[in-house]
Amino acid sequence: MRVVIAEDLFLLRDGLTRMLQAHGLEITAAVDNGADLLAAVTKDQPDVAIVDVRLPPTFTDEGIRAALAARREAPGLPVLVLSQYVEQLYARELLASGSGGIGYLLKDRVFDSAQFVDAVRRVAAGGTAMDPEVIARLLARNTGNASISALSPREREVLALMAEGRSNAAIAQRLVITERAVAKHTASIFGKLNLQPSDDDNRRVLAVLAYLEG
Amino acid sequence: MSGEANPGTPDTPGVPGTELVPRAAEPSGVTGTAQTRDAWEFPWARLGDQARKGIAATGHGLAFLALALPGLVLSLLILALVLPGPGLVAYGLGQHHNAAGAALVLALPALVVSLFLASRLLLVIRGLAGLARRLSGRWCGVPIADPYLPRPGADGQKADGEKAGLGRRLAWLLTDPATWRDLLWATVNGSVGWLLAVLPAGLLALGVLGVVAPYASLDQRALAIGAAVLGLWAAPWLMRGYGYLARSMLAPTRQAELALQVRHLAQTRTEALDTGAAEIRRIERDLHDGAQARLVAMGMTLDAAGQIIDTNPEAARALLHEARDASVKALAELRALVRGIHPPVLADRGLADAVQALTLDTPLRIHLASDLHGRPAPPIESAAYFAVSELLANVTKHAEARETWIDIRHTDGMLRIGVTDNGHGGADPARGSGLRGIERRLAAFDGVLAISSPLGGPTAVTMEIPCELSLPKTSSS
Numbered sequence: 001m002r003v004v005i006a007e008d009l010f011l012l013r014d015g016l017t018r019m020l021q022a023h024g025l026e027i028t029a030a031v032d033n034g035a036d037l038l039a040a041v042t043k044d045q046p047d048v049a050i051v052d053v054r055l056p057p058t059f060t061d062e063g064i065r066a067a068l069a070a071r072r073e074a075p076g077l078p079v080l081v082l083s084q085y086v087e088q089l090y091a092r093e094l095l096a097s098g099s100g101g102i103g104y105l106l107k108d109r110v111f112d113s114a115q116f117v118d119a120v121r122r123v124a125a126g127g128t129a130m131d132p133e134v135i136a137r138l139l140a141r142n143t144g145n146a147s148i149s150a151l152s153p154r155e156r157e158v159l160a161l162m163a164e165g166r167s168n169a170a171i172a173q174r175l176v177i178t179e180r181a182v183a184k185h186t187a188s189i190f191g192k193l194n195l196q197p198s199d200d201d202n203r204r205v206l207a208v209l210a211y212l213e214g
Numbered sequence: 215m216s217g218e219a220n221p222g223t224p225d226t227p228g229v230p231g232t233e234l235v236p237r238a239a240e241p242s243g244v245t246g247t248a249q250t251r252d253a254w255e256f257p258w259a260r261l262g263d264q265a266r267k268g269i270a271a272t273g274h275g276l277a278f279l280a281l282a283l284p285g286l287v288l289s290l291l292i293l294a295l296v297l298p299g300p301g302l303v304a305y306g307l308g309q310h311h312n313a314a315g316a317a318l319v320l321a322l323p324a325l326v327v328s329l330f331l332a333s334r335l336l337l338v339i340r341g342l343a344g345l346a347r348r349l350s351g352r353w354c355g356v357p358i359a360d361p362y363l364p365r366p367g368a369d370g371q372k373a374d375g376e377k378a379g380l381g382r383r384l385a386w387l388l389t390d391p392a393t394w395r396d397l398l399w400a401t402v403n404g405s406v407g408w409l410l411a412v413l414p415a416g417l418l419a420l421g422v423l424g425v426v427a428p429y430a431s432l433d434q435r436a437l438a439i440g441a442a443v444l445g446l447w448a449a450p451w452l453m454r455g456y457g458y459l460a461r462s463m464l465a466p467t468r469q470a471e472l473a474l475q476v477r478h479l480a481q482t483r484t485e486a487l488d489t490g491a492a493e494i495r496r497i498e499r500d501l502h503d504g505a506q507a508r509l510v511a512m513g514m515t516l517d518a519a520g521q522i523i524d525t526n527p528e529a530a531r532a533l534l535h536e537a538r539d540a541s542v543k544a545l546a547e548l549r550a551l552v553r554g555i556h557p558p559v560l561a562d563r564g565l566a567d568a569v570q571a572l573t574l575d576t577p578l579r580i581h582l583a584s585d586l587h588g589r590p591a592p593p594i595e596s597a598a599y600f601a602v603s604e605l606l607a608n609v610t611k612h613a614e615a616r617e618t619w620i621d622i623r624h625t626d627g628m629l630r631i632g633v634t635d636n637g638h639g640g641a642d643p644a645r646g647s648g649l650r651g652i653e654r655r656l657a658a659f660d661g662v663l664a665i666s667s668p669l670g671g672p673t674a675v676t677m678e679i680p681c682e683l684s685l686p687k688t689s690s691s
Contacts, residue, residue, distance in 0.1 A: 085549050
């Protein structure tokens with residue numbers, strides 16, 4: 001799998017590159033600003049771009065804007081945005097930039113390299129990887145929602161993992177239950193939230209996120 | 215005087231327009247012919263309005279008379295108390311023999327006692343002047359601001375509520391020029407000013423006399439009635455003039471205004487510095503007890519892992535995991551800290567988007583309307599953001615509101631933010647220290663906060679901060 005990295009801090013750029021290489025991914029370019037990212041994306045046609053939110057020259061939300069620009073230039077380009085903090089506002093903008101192939105994770109998530117690489121592969125395959133903190137805050141915002149309150153604690157766990165973008169298999173592994181049990185839970189959740197059930201993992205995640213964003 | 219703007223309140227005398235002008239046809243009135251010129255009617259309603267205003271103004275003038283006479287008595291008393299003291303002293307100093315000493319010995323205590331008594335009376339005059347200021351605003355359409363220096367010990371620094379000493383209070387009262395201007399007003403108002411106030415009543419009385427007097431000639435009666443009509447017509451004008459007369463003596467002088475402003479600036483600056491210093495102390499403490507402590511623990515855990523990695527790799531692995539978890543927690547704490555200092559979206563995108571991000575994190579139904587073409591200076595932006603954040607926290611905690619509306623706009627050099635909720639109201643700045651805190655933070659930028667929160671709701675908080683917007687940064691994509 002071919003990856004482009006845009007991260008302005010040398011230590012992190014270097015660390016990310018080595019970690020992904022150790023997991024057998026190919027780094028076609030590791031750049032330190034948004035303009036170079038766009039150039040690298042057009043030139044190398046990577047399977048996924050990993051982008052830090054803060055990049056020169058403004059060191060604000062450059063990375064988000066570069067990611068959105070890259071997706072306009074190369075529609076469907078999977079982008080995984082990394083940040084020291086996560087904001088629902090940015091999560092929304094990223095999700096709205098096309099269906100699927102989007103990730104938004106805290107930088108801390110690289111500490112668990114297996115999970116992180118899993119998220120990279122998921123995004124590259126057109127899936128979604130939303131940080132658990134984004135999901136936790138979305139759920140907290142929906143505490144007053146009667147339909148969500150009607151979910152059992154286990155169903156809420158499944159809902160959170162589903163909203164992060166995990167497949168039934170991944171959820172089953174995470175919660176140490178069978179995939180069949182997960183399927184039962186998701187069917188129940190969709191029933192209680194009055195959502196159209198879908199076999200497509202990605203469409204499912206978007207429906208759930210749209211529901212939570214209200 | 216006809217160039218004056220109409221006062222806003224309905225019970226203040228308006229500036230009468232040209233007489234006998236047909237009223238503008240009202241859009242809801244009779245259609246068609248009613249709007250043409252030949253539909254002119256004698257403006258009874260307007261005349262009635264005029265008469266009502268005249269009568270009200272006449273009554274107000276009589277009320278001012280009631281205020282003027284005690285003022286005159288008091289001012290004369292004060293002059294009688296104050297003037298002989300220094301006179302005696304001067305007399306004593308002017309003598310060249312033993313009588314001088316005796317005069318001084320007598321005069322000094324007399325001076326102190328008379329000053330003390332005078333100060334009590336001056337306070338009463340101050341009360342009368344304050345009443346006159348408020349009434350001038352309500353009745354004459356000439357609002358007058360308070361000119362006084364703040365009472366010693368009242369300006370925040372001495373929070374123990376202990377009263378300042380007698381000497382300081384005397385000095386505070388006697389050195390304030392406004393005190394003596396009040397006295398001047400009481401004297402002038404009590405001797406001649408009141409004539410202006412009661413002139414309409416006098417003319418009206420003349421009219422009544424002209425009608426009821428048994429032996430008056432027709433000419434005299436007509437003259438008297440004319441005088442009464444003139445009095446009624448002129449009453450609003452006269453009251454306005456009376457208000458200006460009062461303002462010339464009761465309003466703060468330019469110097470007093472500047473002194474008050476300097477005092478206000480000094481106080482808000484001190485508060486801003488205190489708030490800043492307290493904030494830095496809090497950050498230091500948070501770092502010290504949080505991230506720093508975790509990093510120290512991480513270092514020790516890593517060291518321990520290094521020591522046993524050969525002998526007990528399994529335990530070393532557990533320690534490494536522990537160190538990793540500690541680093542995650544340290545990062546989370548740093549994130550929370552940064553959010554409290556300067557929220558990332560505020561730095562990235564400015565106030566409107568930051569408030570939007572805030573609303574996304576709040577379990578409230580919020581309707582946000584913002585109209586900002588540019589960004590305020592960073593400190594103002596930050597103060598405004600935290601003010602909104604605090605208000606939303608209040609709404610979430612206390613108001614039980616179903617919906618909240620936030621309105622952010624910049625007009626006439628003023629950043630205006632309104633936060634309204636349909637909760638149960640009853641928010642009281644005096645009880646909630648949060649609102650006080652916001653007020654203090656805004657005051658550093660000459661910003662103000664107004665709150666309307668009747669029991670049963672809704673609660674509407676409006677904040678205004680004078681500022682200019684910088685042009686929006688051109689985005690690079």
